[in-house]
Amino acid sequence: MQQDVLTFPAASASATRRTRIPQGARDSLSAGLGIFPLGIALGLMVMQAGLPWWLAPALSLAAFAGSLELLLVGMVATSTPLAAVALTVLVVNFRHVFYAFSFPLHLVEHPVAKAYAVYAMIDEAYAVSASLPERERSGPRLLAMQIACEAYWVGGGLVGVALGAVLPGPVKGLEFALCALFTVLTLDAFRSRKELPSVLLAGVSVTVALTLTPGTAMFTALLLFVALLLARHAVTARRTGREASHA
Known part of the structure; x- marks a missing residue:
């Protein structure tokens, strides 16, 4: 009897884990519809830039940051100085x-699994996780969703590489993939009133950057946007603490 009592929780936990993993894979499907085509664009861009095919999966595994990887292809192709690449990586991914x-x-207990969850904390994974009710979240479900998202991205890149190798000529307009990605993310933010202040701050940052530093507008806008987000977070935290003390 005592042995049955001890083994039941373990069996129950194993059954729950087997249920959560397929749920996480299903959670990733909506994000995968956007991730996979962007991966194809990355693979095509690598081939059209005259870079080795293996750079697409290498970037996807080493960085796993869609917008950054699309930028890096152009920077690698033009032999951008390493210091400029490092600064770009810091600024673009600072939102994480x-x-x-x-x-x-x-929710992720194992140190190795937690390290992977941090590494795979991309925009789409964050959005999918935020849409789930708190009671439905779990470590296995989160990790399964993140692994599936990375599979879409790496797989799309390999498909893009294969297409780039057989296409007779270059595909025009692939550089618009990055602009399209940020346009979609902006529209998603507009649909959530909670994120409307961030969208407005981004608009202010771009306007100031185009006015003051048109030659380096993107870099200036990113730095200013990060500063404004930090200021917004500080104000929000102070307001929340004040309301808690009054309550």
Whole structure:
């Protein structure tokens, strides 16, 4: 009897894990519809830039950051200085610092699994996780969703490489893939009133950058946007603490 009592929780946990993993894979499908085509664009861009085919999966595994990888292809092709590449990586991916405030990393217990969850904390994974009710979240479900998202991205890149190798000529307009990605993310933010202030701050950043530094507008806008987000977070945290003290 005692042995049955001890083994039942373990069996129940194993059954729950087997249920959560397929749920995580299903959660990734909506994001995968956007990730896979962008992966194809990345693979095509690598081939059209005259770079080795293996750079597409290498970037996808080493960086796993869609917008950054599309930028890096052009920077690698033009032999951009390493310092400029490092600064671009820092500025473009600095937004992930804010994701960590609400991303449910505490659900992942194993240190190696937690490290992977941090590495695979992309925009789409954050959006999918945020859309789930808190009671339905779990470590296995989160990891399964993130692994599936990376599979879409790496797989799309390999398909793009294969297409680029057999196409007779270059495909025009692939550089618009990055602009299209940010346009979709902006529209998603507009649909959520909670994120409307961030969209407005982004608009202010771009306007100021185009006015003051038109030659380096993107870099200036990113730095200004990060500063404004930090200021917004500080104001929000102070307001929340004040309301808590009054309550």
